[in-house]
């Protein structure tokens with residue numbers, strides 16, 4: 001369907017030829033052939049800003065490309081000055097066409113460029129203010145059964161803020177929940193939001209934050225999850241270094257329990273089938289606590305945990321602790337039962353990567369795990385996944401957003417990911433799920449040592465030294481809180497931050513080791529200096545699975 005150059009001698013004359021060129025332009029715009037669109041515009045000197053560049057129904061190239069979901073053509077037209085809200089004979093704008101065509105990404109793009117729709121009175125209005133908003137499906141993988149009516153959410157107080165969202169404590173039909181409200185609808189923010197939504201609706205585990213629903217049919221977009229009273233580990237550390245915030249540093253036993261929770265959540269994510277999840281942005285801010293840990297001694301202690309819930313420990317009723325559990329409680333047991341409760345859960349999945357596993361399970365030690373660890377993603381290239389050696393799973397190609405996220409691994413400065421970032425990511429080399437093992441090691445260092453990794457260095461400088469000079473954090477004889485970090489624990493953490501990612505263990509192995517280590521750790525009252533008489537906890541007295549005192553939600 002090549003165009004004919006202007007022919008002055010044509011029977012129809014130049015005007016008719018020009019009309020023919022516009023018709024062709026409209027056709028190529030609708031089929032998304034940007035190359036031919038550009039050629040026609042150039043050959044005929046067409047001006048896409050010109051109101052006459054349309055058909056008899058006043059349908060412009062932007063209308064047709066938006067209606068058919070031709071993203072590159074829409075983007076090019078907008079970048080070259082096409083009017084964003086031309087109105088056709090049917091009183092439709094390109095945005096309305098995109099919405100009716102179910103092209104969520106295009107609708108978002110048009111909204112970003114000022115796209116509007118016509119209301120009944122013929123006024124241009126925001127899509128969110130139009131009944132059409134209910135038709136937008138920007139979140140194509142999203143199960144609409146999760147949709148929440150925003151009217152049922154009563155925001156109470158702001159509890160945190162990330163790069164793209166503000167997090168509120170809210171009341172949703174009588175339940176206290178956390179609501180992340182998207183601050184903007186730019187492509188990157190929306191990409192993170194979409195990724196987080198898609199991962200959250202699929203992951204269900206005691207150590208991943210529980211998703212309750214989302215608002216996606218109107219702005220502001222929201223994600224609703226369970227409310228984690230203890231906030232993030234970052235909040236815990238901030239609180240521990242400031243008496244006024246009323247928290248104190250966890251005991252060694254408790255820190256190992258938190259590391260176990262984290263490892264269990266990550267083992268689940270890495271071994272999910274058919275789609276494993278790599279978190280890729282683990283830091284103190286992305287792990288949340290279900291209760292506040294260790295109120296400061298200056299503050300009144302919280303009431304005892306009710307004994308009525310099965311599985312919860314009750315110092316008053318030793319037999320309830322667990323079958324075969326200890327009948328005599330030390331001060332430390334009571335303290336831990338009373339104060340060191342609550343689980344840790346993985347959150348903040350905005351940069352996560354879902355990997356489809358295509359090969360049979362890889363056998364790892366004795367346990368079969370279906371992991372993406374042999375699948376390597378390239379931090380530089382466009383969603384390149386290189387299955388290595390045919391041993392394990394291979395990874396299907398990612399979305400464009402995923403590729404961008406991979407390229408621009410999100411860095412959130414001092415409180416963000418730099419200190420926890422795997423060296424191969426910093427060096428923009430191929431990487432795999434072991435980036436999470438490395439970040440886990442850095443978080444563990446902080447948990448056990450009481451200081452951020454490379455605490456005396458600027459975060460970027462630290463990441464650079466770790467990536468380029470092999471620098472790693474150093475342990476003290478005792479930690480910041482005069483606790484002794486068991487040598488076995490240090491060795492485990494060091495293996496997890498190995499320079500060679502193949503040498504880093506799988507999380508199932510980390511769990512096995514932590515379960516052994518925790519058996520050798522005494523329950524001690526943190527920071528009080530009081531050494532409880534609690535003997536070493538012996539296997540059989542307490543299950544390694546649950547610890548001597550069950551972790552309660």
Ligand SMILES: Nc1ncnc2c1ncn2[C@@H]1O[C@H](COP(=O)(O)OP(=O)(O)OP(=O)(O)O)[C@@H](O)[C@H]1O
Pocket residue numbers: 159160161162163164165166167178180209225226227228229231232234235285286288347348350412
């Ligand atoms: N479910 C929740 N319960 C309690 N507090 C939460 C919850 N989710 C988030 N928060 C708090 O809000 C803060 C901001 O959360 P957000 O998910 O935006 O993550 P972030 O990692 O801080 O930011 P970013 O999105 O830039 O990665 C958290 O650090 C935490 O203190």
